[in-house]
Amino acid sequence: AQRVTQPEKLLSVFKGAPVELKCNYSYSGSPELFWYVQYSRQRLQLLLRHISRESIKGFTADLNKGETSFHLKKPFAQEEDSAMYYCALRSLGTYKYIFGTGTRLKVLA
């Protein structure tokens, strides 16, 4: 069965510290992976998709097929990064996403 696992419900880091939000998936084929972010009182919005291989707001994520992971990283956290982050998977031939349960990132001053 396809599944996305985000093992941490809450991650607290100090401003300026590195951040890594974990995402592991189970899927036998070639998935498309995404990170979505939800800031306080705002709607879910796309942060990254793995096929773009770009850095958004200083965040990067690399798809590791061997470890079936798509961890989100940022070298220096900022207070405005505090938000809820969801990892999502789309399998080939479908347009539905499977979301993880999310990780709340708190960046402390």
Added chain:
Amino acid sequence: DTGVSQDPRHKITKRGQNVTFRCDPISEHNRLYWYRQTLGQGPEFLTYFQNEAQLEKSRLLSDRFSAERPKGSFSTLEIQRTEQGDSAMYLCASSPAGGGYTFGSGTRLTVV
């Protein structure tokens, strides 16, 4: 275009009543999706449309749920005979072919 719009933002209803939610997608997007999100969970897929055709439905979508997208524009999601377990945030999203989702703000349903 102001993005994906959902109406109403909040709905409180008594158990057993019917409710209908509306979603207006981004006009250039031919794909439209409905998701449900409960507390502490990520969004769960309910159904999706390509233009006016409903191409996939989740098993979560019981017989009490129905969704339509007449003319391939806005969509409605109706829940008949609501139950307390239907209380959730109902999210709509749209996308162009091959693109990522743009989500609406959601409709929060509370069944009392």
